[in-house]
Amino acid sequence: MSALNVNAIDKESGSTLTLGGSGTTVNVNNMVPDVALSNRNLITNGAMNVAQRKTQVTGVTSGGYYTCDRMPIQVNGLGTWTVDQSTDAPNGFSNSFKVTCTTADASPAANAFSVFSHRIEAQNIQHLAFGTADAKSMTLSFWVKSNKTGAASFDFLQDDNSLKMISKSYTINSANTWEYKTILIPADTAGVINNDNGSGLQINWWLNSGTNWSSGSLQSTWSTYDATNRNASNLSVGGAVSDYFAITGIQLEVGEVATPFEHEFFGNTVAKCQRYYQKSYNLDIPPQTNNAAGRHYFYLSPNTTNGNKGDIVSFPVTMRASPSVTIYNEASGVAGVFSNGASAIVIVVGQRSFMGYATSAGSDFYAHWVADAEL
Amino acid sequence: MNQFNITIVKHQLDFGGDICGIKATIDDMEMSVPLDPANRHYAAIMEQVSAGTLTIAEADNGE
Numbered sequence: 307m308s309a310l311n312v313n314a315i316d317k318e319s320g321s322t323l324t325l326g327g328s329g330t331t332v333n334v335n336n337m338v339p340d341v342a343l344s345n346r347n348l349i350t351n352g353a354m355n356v357a358q359r360k361t362q363v364t365g366v367t368s369g370g371y372y373t374c375d376r377m378p379i380q381v382n383g384l385g386t387w388t389v390d391q392s393t394d395a396p397n398g399f400s401n402s403f404k405v406t407c408t409t410a411d412a413s414p415a416a417n418a419f420s421v422f423s424h425r426i427e428a429q430n431i432q433h434l435a436f437g438t439a440d441a442k443s444m445t446l447s448f449w450v451k452s453n454k455t456g457a458a459s460f461d462f463l464q465d466d467n468s469l470k471m472i473s474k475s476y477t478i479n480s481a482n483t484w485e486y487k488t489i490l491i492p493a494d495t496a497g498v499i500n501n502d503n504g505s506g507l508q509i510n511w512w513l514n515s516g517t518n519w520s521s522g523s524l525q526s527t528w529s530t531y532d533a534t535n536r537n538a539s540n541l542s543v544g545g546a547v548s549d550y551f552a553i554t555g556i557q558l559e560v561g562e563v564a565t566p567f568e569h570e571f572f573g574n575t576v577a578k579c580q581r582y583y584q585k586s587y588n589l590d591i592p593p594q595t596n597n598a599a600g601r602h603y604f605y606l607s608p609n610t611t612n613g614n615k616g617d618i619v620s621f622p623v624t625m626r627a628s629p630s631v632t633i634y635n636e637a638s639g640v641a642g643v644f645s646n647g648a649s650a651i652v653i654v655v656g657q658r659s660f661m662g663y664a665t666s667a668g669s670d671f672y673a674h675w676v677a678d679a680e681l
Numbered sequence: 682m683n684q685f686n687i688t689i690v691k692h693q694l695d696f697g698g699d700i701c702g703i704k705a706t707i708d709d710m711e712m713s714v715p716l717d718p719a720n721r722h723y724a725a726i727m728e729q730v731s732a733g734t735l736t737i738a739e740a741d742n743g744e
Contacts (some may be wrong), residue, residue, distance in 0.1 A: 368684055368686075368706065368708075369684045370684075380684070382684065399711060502719075503719050504719060536723065565721060593705035615696060616696070626719070627717050627720050628715035628716075628717035628719075628720055629715070630705075630707075630712040630713065630714045630715070630720060630722045630723075631712060631713045632711060632712040632713070641710065641711040641712075643713050651693070651694055651713075652693075652702070652713035653694075653695050653696075653701050653702060653713070654695055654701050654702075655702060655715040656715070660713075678712070678722075679720065680721060681721065
């Protein structure tokens with residue numbers, strides 16, 4: 307056995323480095339650059355496997371988090387939609403995020419839009435070094451499927467820099483076919499992302515919009531926000547009933563190479579999602595469902611001198627910020643009511659716990675709860 | 682582009698009588714919103730309060 311000690315081995319030509327006389331080849335593009343081997347993906351729930359709220363919501367006409375965790379849709383005056391955690395997915399994936407138009411808008415008003423989004427917590431992307439000379443470029447990759455074909459737009463926005471933005475396009479070549487897309491996102495040496503728990507980057511995949519968002523041109527370098535440049539290549543999903551857009555396998559990583567999607571254990575993804583949204587219901591039980599499993603027994607003796615006036619609920623995962631909390635009657639699903647009918651009050655909410663109490667005496671203060679600290 | 686339909690808001694008091702949160706109905710969902718600027722619901726409430734389009738009512742007795 308002998309050792310070869312050199313500072314660098316360069317390829318002879320093309321993108322292939324050949325090792326060994328028998329022709330064992332290593333594709334340079336598959337070699338891992340100086341980025342992490344794990345936790346590469348800056349997207350949470352990119353495989354769309356976790357959907358704590360519901361797996362399907364119909365009649366959507368406004369924005370919000372409806373199905374897959376961390377994956378909101380923004381809608382403003384453009385059609386009616388069904389939002390699914392769909393089991394339609396490319397090989398190797400189990401789920402996708404899917405929106406299907408149920409009421410079309412063939413001529414959107416100027417300010418109308420429908421957008422699929424994701425927001426990344428700022429302190430999780432400090433290693434991008436944005437705002438410094440060492441700022442790093444990123445690669446976005448994802449699987450997409452739609453009945454619509456042609457060019458589509460997406461943009462990145464920096465919340466800490468007056469929505470400084472970049473917008474790019476990708477092309478859906480074949481209808482009703484899963485296609486894999488990779489796009490390079492350049493570094494930004496001038497836009498500092500604050501090291502805090504706010505939104506550091508927004509990514510928005512545009513489904514459709516009016517001219518206020520589409521009358522400009524793609525903005526391929528980081529520069530000042532211009533709404534008209536955000537959806538310059540309009541895919542126009544929702545121009546007809548049954549138009550749909552599905553996406554999964556979203557990965558955003560440091561560097562200029564799209565590595566294979568970083569699949570992770572389901573429980574790990576759940577824990578990551580719980581930083582932003584969690585509930586007492588079992589994972590597959592939507593809030594407000596009549597289901598006792600996991601309900602919290604609030605140990606209360608209201609209106610007594612020595613009893614427990616309030617009871618603490620501790621979160622299994624520290625939340626991003628102090629969450630908004632709703633208590634639900636376990637049977638009826640009515641908000642703000644314990645199982646015995648007493649009104650439920652939530653106070654002193656923090657990132658790790660909240661206190662619930664009742665304003666009237668009684669026994670059996672059971673209830674479910676939901677805590678929302680989404681970006 | 683967070684869009685919220687905020688209809689009912691009133692302060693909530695802790696056991697010492699100090700304001701510790703806001704009880705709000707947002708997108709038809711009743712919730713307790715903490716006084717945390719990083720909470721998107723609180724931020725939206727305060728944005729509308731600043732714009733003069735929303736007023737936070739005083740807390741009810743016992744809350």
